[in-house]
Amino acid sequence: MSTPQNGGGDGKPAVYHHEGGNMPAHDHHDTEVLSEASVRGYWHANLQLLGVLLAVWFIVSFGFGILFAEPLNSIQFFGFKLGFWWAQQGSIYVFIALIAIYVVAMKRIDRRYGVDDD
Template structure:
């Protein structure tokens, strides 16, 4: 892999990681702590939505982000021709 191609690959990887971390932060900290009072006005499967995000929702979002990150990295690897297939 050429130097400029490696830098572009790493920059795309860091951008991807940061975008997923922002989503995780907003869901876990924003919905689970900052917006809990607003979200508690909404019922979700019999629970207050703010409570649900603090207890379960952020975990489900984190698991979804792991799957999305793996898929995104596979696409990025193919784009830069560094895939393992």
């Protein structure tokens, strides 16, 4: 159970503490308030990143795996037709890379807009 301290109309923000001996440490993030422009910028950057990564995901999975499979099958890759290999293995590697790219990029965006955990 959490109980508020302050915030009772005296102009100070409420700070919630957990009952028991496990009280979280408070730092400068407890009193920070982001401006509306900063929030909009953060979400714009977030949605832009998601749009780019989803476009790459679509091209890799649907484009290379289905639409361009026949032209890619004319190329041999490790003894397999490239279209087949790409649909079975290559797209998985790209998906893993997209996850890593998302993590790194979101950490940068979080730091840029001041919403990081550090």
